[in-house]
Amino acid sequence: MKQHLRAIIIDDETNAREALTNLLALICPEVEICGEAKNADLGIELISKVKPNLVFLDIQMPGKTGFDLLASFEKVDFGVIFTTAYQEYAIRAFRFSAIDYLLKPIDPEELEAAVAKFKSQVASVNPQQLQILQEHLDPARSLRLVQRTRNDNQRIALPTAEGIHFVQMTDIIQCESLGSYTKFHLVKGPAIVVSRLLKEYEEILDNYYFFRVHQSNIINLEHIKRYVKGDGGQVWMSDNTEIEVSRRRKDEFLLLLSEFYVNSGKLK
Structure with a gap:
């Protein structure tokens, strides 16, 4: 019934x-x-x-x-x-x-x-x-859609079987694909697994300093410790994980990384 x-x-x-x-x-x-x-x-x-x-x-x-x-x-x-x-x-x-x-x-x-x-x-x-x-939904925000926005003070709601988790975007190190699920690796606390595809979060985070470097990973540029050159290369994240950069995404990634460092004041 x-x-x-x-x-x-x-x-x-x-x-x-x-x-x-x-x-x-x-x-x-x-x-x-x-x-x-x-x-x-x-x-x-x-x-x-x-x-x-x-x-x-x-x-x-x-x-x-x-x-x-x-x-x-x-x-x-x-x-x-x-x-x-x-x-x-x-x-x-x-x-x-x-x-x-x-x-x-x-x-x-x-x-x-x-x-x-x-x-x-x-x-x-x-x-x-x-x-x-x-x-x-702030109309002023819609006018900035063509530009990347800093992750500062931004939050995202992550729905899980246990309830809604509210996470600061600066605390997200990377998003990892687990088939039809996405695993959020965080600065503090356990990872959060959400029943949504990584592609959906790629679209959500598109106007922030996150980038899908590989089929299985979206990374937060704020948490990159170093980039190692190679065919595509690898990035070392703040939690000491190593993530491959696909060859076809390398040029776009390096361009965005340069933009991020200039806009964040880390590159003079």
């Missing part, structure tokens, strides 16, 4: 609410829509009255945003799946925060997967996740 869920939809677009309601009825009949709201204030009232398990929440609405709505609750004890028309840089922001989202127009398969994931975890959104998401 499928788990029954009580849900509400908060979105300022009538067509968007209707489309999502119809999709849920077709592919997720176990999700009962207990109400709709066209803005954040009405959404706050509806949540307090209905006490749903799950809220489908638009981010951009007239007046208060979806973030403002969540901030009004002392404790967010319901699940949230954001529905958004944001594109490009926003996808990276959601991945950084490990928060579920659906891009409009909503794809039926992605909707089904998001609901299934929520049912398997039944977890509310952590305030730190929201903060990371908001930081990365």
Whole structure:
């Protein structure tokens, strides 16, 4: 028997609410829509009255945003799946925060997967996740996408079976591929293993000083101790591990390494 869920939809677009309601009825009949709201204030009232398990929440609405709505609750004890028309840089922001989202127009398969994931975890959104998401949705940040950004003061949310780990990017030494998993080697504490492909983190970290030197490794340039020349060469990391640089990625890697040293002031 499928788990029954009580849900509400908060979105300022009538067509968007209707489309999502119809999709849920077709592919997720176990999700009962207990109400709709066209803005954040009405959404706050509806949540307090209905006490749903799950809220489908638009981010951009007239007046208060979806973030403002969540901030009004002392404790967010319901699940949230954001529905958004944001594109490009926003996808990276959601991945950084490990928060579920659906891009409009909503794809039926992605909707089904998001609901299934929520049912398997039944977890509310952590305030730190929201903060990371908001930081990365900053419009000023999107204008800098063509440039690499320093790793300082940046955090990333890493979802594991035990829960969400919040990690400073400066503490990541390297990301190692373990098949369909990615292992994060950190400065302190045990490594963290996440059930996501290395390629996904290559895309997430693309605008920071991380580089995929090999099919199996993404390294943090801040933690390189030395580079040994060779066919592709090798890098020695701050934890004394040695990582091969593939021959086809060597030139791009050395160019980025030079840029990093100049921008960090380590190369005069």
